[in-house]
Amino acid sequence: MTDTLFSYTDAEEVTLFVDLVLPIPVPRLFTYRVKRDMAALIKIGARVIVPFGKSRVITAVVASLHNHPPQNYQARYVLELLDEYPLVTGYQLQLFAWMAEYYMCCIGEVMNVALPSGLKITSQSKVQYNPDFEHPDLLTPQEVTLMEDLKKHPSLSYEELGRLVGEVNVPTLIKSLVGKRAVIVFDEVKEKYVPKMVRKVRLHRNYEQPEQLLALLQRLDKLPKQQEVVMRYLRHVPMQRNPALNEQGLEKGILNQDDELSQSSLGTLVKNGVFETFELIQPRFSDTFSPQKEIVLTAAQRTASDSIMAEFAQKNIVLFHGITGSGKTEVYIDLIQKVLAGGSQVMYLLPEIALTTQIVVRLQKVFGDKMGIYHSKFSDNERVEVWKGVVSGQFQFVIGVRSAVFLPFDNLGLIIVDEEHETSYKQHDPAPRYHARDVAMMLAHWQQAKVLLGSATPSIETYYQAKQGRYGLVELFQRYGDANLPFISLINTKQEKKQKTMKNEFSSALYNALADNLERGEQSILFQNRRGYSPYLQCEDCEWTSQCLNCAVSLTYHQRAAELRCHYCGHKEDVPKVCPTCGSTKVRTVGYGTEKLEDQLQILFPAARIQRMDLDTTRAKNAYQQIISEFEHGNVDILVGTQMITKGLDFDNVSLVGIFDADRIIRWPEFRATERAFQMMTQVSGRAGRRADRQGRVLIQTSDPSQVVLQKIIDNDYLGLYDEEIVERRDFNYPPFSRLIKLTVRHTDQRVSKKAADVLCASLAAQLGDERVLGPEQPLVERIRNQFLYDILIKLEREKINFKAVKAFIQSCITDILTDKGLRAVSVIIDVDCL
DNA sequence: AGCACGCCGACT
DNA sequence: GTCGGCGTGCTC
Numbered sequence: 001m002t003d004t005l006f007s008y009t010d011a012e013e014v015t016l017f018v019d020l021v022l023p024i025p026v027p028r029l030f031t032y033r034v035k036r037d038m039a040a041l042i043k044i045g046a047r048v049i050v051p052f053g054k055s056r057v058i059t060a061v062v063a064s065l066h067n068h069p070p071q072n073y074q075a076r077y078v079l080e081l082l083d084e085y086p087l088v089t090g091y092q093l094q095l096f097a098w099m100a101e102y103y104m105c106c107i108g109e110v111m112n113v114a115l116p117s118g119l120k121i122t123s124q125s126k127v128q129y130n131p132d133f134e135h136p137d138l139l140t141p142q143e144v145t146l147m148e149d150l151k152k153h154p155s156l157s158y159e160e161l162g163r164l165v166g167e168v169n170v171p172t173l174i175k176s177l178v179g180k181r182a183v184i185v186f187d188e189v190k191e192k193y194v195p196k197m198v199r200k201v202r203l204h205r206n207y208e209q210p211e212q213l214l215a216l217l218q219r220l221d222k223l224p225k226q227q228e229v230v231m232r233y234l235r236h237v238p239m240q241r242n243p244a245l246n247e248q249g250l251e252k253g254i255l256n257q258d259d260e261l262s263q264s265s266l267g268t269l270v271k272n273g274v275f276e277t278f279e280l281i282q283p284r285f286s287d288t289f290s291p292q293k294e295i296v297l298t299a300a301q302r303t304a305s306d307s308i309m310a311e312f313a314q315k316n317i318v319l320f321h322g323i324t325g326s327g328k329t330e331v332y333i334d335l336i337q338k339v340l341a342g343g344s345q346v347m348y349l350l351p352e353i354a355l356t357t358q359i360v361v362r363l364q365k366v367f368g369d370k371m372g373i374y375h376s377k378f379s380d381n382e383r384v385e386v387w388k389g390v391v392s393g394q395f396q397f398v399i400g401v402r403s404a405v406f407l408p409f410d411n412l413g414l415i416i417v418d419e420e421h422e423t424s425y426k427q428h429d430p431a432p433r434y435h436a437r438d439v440a441m442m443l444a445h446w447q448q449a450k451v452l453l454g455s456a457t458p459s460i461e462t463y464y465q466a467k468q469g470r471y472g473l474v475e476l477f478q479r480y481g482d483a484n485l486p487f488i489s490l491i492n493t494k495q496e497k498k499q500k501t502m503k504n505e506f507s508s509a510l511y512n513a514l515a516d517n518l519e520r521g522e523q524s525i526l527f528q529n530r531r532g533y534s535p536y537l538q539c540e541d542c543e544w545t546s547q548c549l550n551c552a553v554s555l556t557y558h559q560r561a562a563e564l565r566c567h568y569c570g571h572k573e574d575v576p577k578v579c580p581t582c583g584s585t586k587v588r589t590v591g592y593g594t595e596k597l598e599d600q601l602q603i604l605f606p607a608a609r610i611q612r613m614d615l616d617t618t619r620a621k622n623a624y625q626q627i628i629s630e631f632e633h634g635n636v637d638i639l640v641g642t643q644m645i646t647k648g649l650d651f652d653n654v655s656l657v658g659i660f661d662a663d664r665i666i667r668w669p670e671f672r673a674t675e676r677a678f679q680m681m682t683q684v685s686g687r688a689g690r691r692a693d694r695q696g697r698v699l700i701q702t703s704d705p706s707q708v709v710l711q712k713i714i715d716n717d718y719l720g721l722y723d724e725e726i727v728e729r730r731d732f733n734y735p736p737f738s739r740l741i742k743l744t745v746r747h748t749d750q751r752v753s754k755k756a757a758d759v760l761c762a763s764l765a766a767q768l769g770d771e772r773v774l775g776p777e778q779p780l781v782e783r784i785r786n787q788f789l790y791d792i793l794i795k796l797e798r799e800k801i802n803f804k805a806v807k808a809f810i811q812s813c814i815t816d817i818l819t820d821k822g823l824r825a826v827s828v829i830i831d832v833d834c835l
Numbered sequence: 836a837g838c839a840c841g842c843c844g845a846c847t
Numbered sequence: 848g849t850c851g852g853c854g855t856g857c858t859c
Contacts, residue, residue, distance in 0.1 A: 020859080025836055030859040053838065053858045075859055108836085124837090825854080 020060035045086030105431035114406035117187035118384035128155040202249030311472030322476035324686030344413025374400030402436040412449035420453035486688040486696035532556035534589035541584035552783040613641035742834035750788040757790035
């Protein structure tokens with residue numbers, strides 16, 4: 001500014017602007033004005049509420065503060081400042097920006113998956129009564145009446161709230177209520193938190209004083225049943241000594257003790273006004289933890305832990321390669337304790353399925369309420385609590401799934417990525433399509449934290465880095481408690497079919513083994529990685545098969561639900577009684593899903609108790625836990641399941657694992673198929689024989705036992721697998737020797753989709769060269785939800801490539817397509833480091 | 836992503 | 848004559 005003469009007055013008049021991250025898929029920040037009274041309080045990383053577009057109000061995060069008024073438009077005002085202390089750290093903003101750049105998406109898309117929806121108040125969000133609300137005394141009179149309304153309604157929308165309170169500023173009101181933890185905010189789309197209610201009873205006020213109580217008991221002398229109920233109540237609520245205890249009452253269930261007589265007596269007492277019933281919302285955080293348990297490491301575990309520490313002195317990333325059942329968890333606990341004692345934070349990542357199991361319980365016993373759990377099965381409100389707990393310092397240690405990398409850590413000392421090879425660490429559907437393992441490494445790099453990658457079957461990429469010396473490597477090949485590795489054998493189904501010894505698709509070997517196990521009272525697990533009853537229906541008289549209308553896949557037959565389902569778009573239809581084409585009644589099921597296996601096993605072994613575990617049986621809230629505990633308590637003889645059973649289940653009594661169809665796992669049309677097959681089958685095998693006193697057995701059904709990977713699985717020969725795979729990867733320039741970016745072009749008109757893909761491919765290849773650009777090619781499922789898909793795969797060697805520049809070029813090619821008149825309607829999905 | 840604006844078909 | 852279909856374009 002040239003106008004220095006008046007700068008002393010200007011200094012006070014300068015308008016403050018903020019650049020905000022909005023949860024909107026637009027590749028830029030948005031500038032808003034800040035009113036003077038807010039200017040002193042607003043900070044980078046704080047959330048604000050702003051008006052956006054014609055009729056929306058949304059939550060944004062402050063990315064920067066400045067005083068440059070925008071040139072081409074008038075900035076609008078920030079409506080409300082939500083956080084006096086930022087809920088988003090500088091590291092997180094750095095992470096958001098990095099992810100948007102690296103994974104080629106918008107920073108708003110990153111923010112959208114990063115923040116739990118409870119932290120994003122918008123004009124679309126709803127509020128409900130917080131079951132854990134503790135301080136009604138803080139409310140203003142207006143808020144008190146509003147809370148009464150909220151108690152009556154399950155939830156209120158933004159508009160409804162506005163109508164109820166009249167002229168008051170709704171965002172301000174919500175801010176106030178959220179701040180007092182009186183309400184919780186949730187996303188209408190997602191399922192809201194359903195508070196658990198307890199039914200309680202208490203004595204009527206008239207009987208609270210000792211003399212009144214005594215009179216009551218005397219009056220009930222002639223009614224012994226009712227007298228007994230009152231006595232029982234007094235035993236649990238000793239109000240003779242302290243009448244105030246009556247206020248809290250007693251749970252109805254405890255008083256009733258499930259006998260009908262006391263129930264009817266209680267009913268009479270309630271009717272006569274002696275007792276009154278009321279309901280209370282059960283607080284969720286009422287668990288108590290057992291005291292800290294001492295963890296004693298075995299010699300091998302001790303050595304491993306020490307070696308990891310030693311490696312960390314040299315390297316920032318260490319691969320901990322330990323076979324299944326070697327007791328990696330104890331080693332982790334040891335390391336976590338060390339890092340926490342040093343005052344740093346720890347993040348422990350696990351794939352979704354593994355997190356639901358015993359590991360959490362085990363860690364909770366050690367770390368108690370200092371440990372936060374970040375899991376998708378938890379309600380959004382609980383995620384918000386974990387987030388705030390990390391900011392406040394309550395949680396120095398969090399165990400969580402993929403999305404835990406977004407938590408506001410600022411002082412990480414250690415990140416553990418367990419089951420490092422798991423593909424579920426890569427987010428597939430909404431952008432950002434990030435890999436939590438890689439993001440974790442970035443976070444660690446910024447915060448000078450160490451990363452421990454754990455796996456029994458490391459990904460080829462990771463093992464390569466370890467071999468190259470870029471990562472430290474610690475291996476633990478001794479099974480915990482000297483349990484033996486299972487004995488794995490192959491069953492040639494082709495041969496058995498020739499000899500006619502198969503029972504349906506069960507080989508005699510598998511059948512006999514299952515029968516033996518049943519007889520001995522030992523448990524078995526049968527693995528089949530396909531849910532439903534059968535992958536499709538087929539007419540025997542014509543060519544008809546069940547096909548999805550919207551996708552190029554067959555409809556899977558689900559017998560239990562009595563419907564045909566598309567596993568891609570979710571479309572459901574009734575099962576036809578006759579062939580829809582020719583009217584024939586000979587419609588048969590083809591192929592085997594877990595449901596059919598369950599059925600056939602029941603026919604083969606009528607006395608066996610069989611349980612199925614797949615997506616369909618575990619959808620309900622606690623179904624997963626229930627199945628596991630049933631199995632654990634020996635109430636199940638044979639557990640049939642998909643991938644879900646491969647992880648984290650440690651059961652003593654399982655002595656047999658059957659892999660129903662190995663061929664299907666091996667012959668996946670993908671360059672990682674062999675690696676996957678090895679990982680998957682090794683993991684399932686690990687479920688067998690986790691006890692020292694006998695060796696578990698694994699039977700693998702295959703039509704071709706000579707397949708190389710099978711022998712490697714039998715020999716538990718990870719190194720052999722690695723040596724072969726790495727050669728192929730090098731020869732064909734696949735990861736770790738290259739990076740892959742997959743572009744998927746989508747449109748409802750196949751010709752448009754194809755044209756766009758061709759044009760895109762040509763412009764990419766013109767610059768990058770034919771050998772780096774593959775396709776366009778129709779994916780395995782060429783049409784999903786009536787959109788025709790074409791894939792383009794870009795291979796970029798690690799050396800001598802300016803990754804950033806290439807990505808910018810790719811982006812420009814896509815922009816060209818999307819501005820082309822005839823092709824602009826297509827959408828292009830970008831997947832960096834696709835799996 | 837939402838949301839409005841805008842320009843063409845089957846309905847009271 | 849309108850209601851509403853979803854194509855296109857914009858949001859500080």
